[in-house]
Amino acid sequence: MPETNLEQRLANLEQELSRLRAEFAERRPEDLVCIICFSGEWDKVFAALTLATSALALGSEVHVFCTFWGASLLRGGPATPCRSHKRPWPQRLLDLLMPKSIEDLPLSRMNFFGIGRRMLRSMMKKKGVADLTTLMAEARELGVHFHVCDTSVSLFGWSDAEIGRIPGCDRCGAATFLALALKSRAVFFI
Amino acid sequence: MAEPVQIDARGMRCPRPIIELAKARRNARPGDRILITADDLAFESDVKAWCDTTANRLVEIRTQGETTVAVVEII
Numbered sequence: 001m002p003e004t005n006l007e008q009r010l011a012n013l014e015q016e017l018s019r020l021r022a023e024f025a026e027r028r029p030e031d032l033v034c035i036i037c038f039s040g041e042w043d044k045v046f047a048a049l050t051l052a053t054s055a056l057a058l059g060s061e062v063h064v065f066c067t068f069w070g071a072s073l074l075r076g077g078p079a080t081p082c083r084s085h086k087r088p089w090p091q092r093l094l095d096l097l098m099p100k101s102i103e104d105l106p107l108s109r110m111n112f113f114g115i116g117r118r119m120l121r122s123m124m125k126k127k128g129v130a131d132l133t134t135l136m137a138e139a140r141e142l143g144v145h146f147h148v149c150d151t152s153v154s155l156f157g158w159s160d161a162e163i164g165r166i167p168g169c170d171r172c173g174a175a176t177f178l179a180l181a182l183k184s185r186a187v188f189f190i
Numbered sequence: 191m192a193e194p195v196q197i198d199a200r201g202m203r204c205p206r207p208i209i210e211l212a213k214a215r216r217n218a219r220p221g222d223r224i225l226i227t228a229d230d231l232a233f234e235s236d237v238k239a240w241c242d243t244t245a246n247r248l249v250e251i252r253t254q255g256e257t258t259v260a261v262v263e264i265i
Contacts, residue, residue, distance in 0.1 A: 054205040057212035058243045128201040138209050 032184040033060045034177070039190055040069030040099070041108040042117055042132065048073075048190045049135040056142035060185070064139075065177045067149035070190075071156065073136075074148060074166050076101020091157035098156075102132045140167055147172045194223035194261060204232045208240055211262065215246070218264040223249065229256045237262070 033055040037048045048064065055062045066074055075098065087095075099105045103121075110116040121131060130138070146169035153163060153171055163171050181187045195214055199207035207228040214224050226237070234253055237260045241248040247263040 050205055053209050057205060057208045058240060059212070127203055128206070129203040130206050138206075142209070142212065 029185045030183050031060050032180060033062045034181040034184045034187045035062065035064045036177075036181075036187070036189045037064055037066050037070035037073060038068050039108070040072040040105055042103075042105040043107050043109075043120075044190050045070070045073045045102065045105055046132060046135070048188070049132060049139055051188055051190075052144055053135055053138050053142065055186075056139060056144060061143075061145070062139075063145045063147060063177070063180055063184075065147045065149065065172075066152075068152050071148055071152045071158075072099050072105060073102055073132075074146060074169060075099065076104070087157040094156055102136060105132070144168060146170075147177055149174070192222065194225040197224060197226040199226055199228040199230070199233070200257070202228065203230050204236065206230075207233050208236050211237070211240060215244070215264055220264055222264045224262045224264065225259065226262070227257060227259050229258070231256065233260075234258045 033051075035048050035052055037045065039045065039048075048070075052062050052064055106114065107117045107120065124131060146166065148158075148163060148166070148169055148171050150171050150173045160171070163169060195218065197207075197210050197214055199210050202210070207226065207230055211224065211226055214226075218224065228237075230236075234251065237251065237258070238248060240246075241262060246265050248260065249263050250259075250261040252259055
C-alpha cells in the first residue's frame with residue numbers, strides 16, 4: 001500500500017532527524033574561548049590579555065592556560081610565587097632572573113634593557129591604551145579562569161600554596177586543558 | 191522610560207570601551223538602556239559586534255568626526 005509506505009518513510013525520516021539533532025547538540029561548541037599563553041613578553045601578554053578581556057566582554061567564558069614563559073604573567077601582585085620556600089639553586093637562579101611582576105616582562109622587540117618598554121608604556125598611557133595591570137584587573141573582574149601548567153610550575157619550583165595565592169588560578173595538565181579547548185569556539189596560541 | 195546609564199569612554203582605546211559596556215551590562219536589567227560615548231575609531235564596529243554577539247539591541251548609533259555615540263538596549 002502506498003500510504004503505509006509513506007508513513008514508514010516518514011517515520012524513518014523522523015528517526016534520522018532526531019538522531020542528527022542529538023549529534024548536532026553534542027558537537028556544538030560551548031561558548032568558551034581558550035588562550036594558551038606560552039610567551040612571557042610584555043607585548044605578547046598584552047595581546048593575550050586584550051583577547052581575553054574582549055572575549056569576556058562579549059560574554060564568553062575565557063580560560064587562559066599559562067605555560068612555560070607564559071607562567072610569568074601570573075607573578076607579582078598579591079602572589080609572588082617562588083619566595084617562600086627553600087629550593088635547589090637552579091630554581092632560585094631562575095626565580096632571580098624571571099620578571100618579578102607582569103609589568104617587568106620585557107618586550108619581544110626593541111626592549112633595550114627596559115628603556116623600550118618604558119617608552120612604549122608612556123606612549124600607551126598618553127593614547128589611553130590600557131596597561132597590563134589594568135587589563136589583568138579587568139580580566140579578573142570579568143571572571144577569567146587561569147590555569148598554570150603543572151609541568152612548568154614543577155620545573156620552576158612553585159609550591160601549591162604559592163599557586164593558591166594567585167586569584168582565580170589552578171594548576172592543570174595539558175590533557176585537562178585540551179579537553180576544554182576541544183569544546184571551545186576559538187583557541188589561540190600566543 | 192528610565193534615563194539611560196551613561197558611560198563616557200572618550201580617551202579609551204580598544205578594548206576598554208567594550209569592557210566598560212560589558213561591566214555596565216552586568217548591573218542592568220532587561221529594557222534598560224546604556225548610552226556610551228567613545229572616540230576610539232574601532233568602537234563603531236566593535237559596539238555592533240558586541241550587540242550581535244551578546245544579543246542586545248543597538249537602538250541608535252551616530253558618529254561625528256571621531257566621536258561615536260551608541261545607545262544599547264539590554265534584552
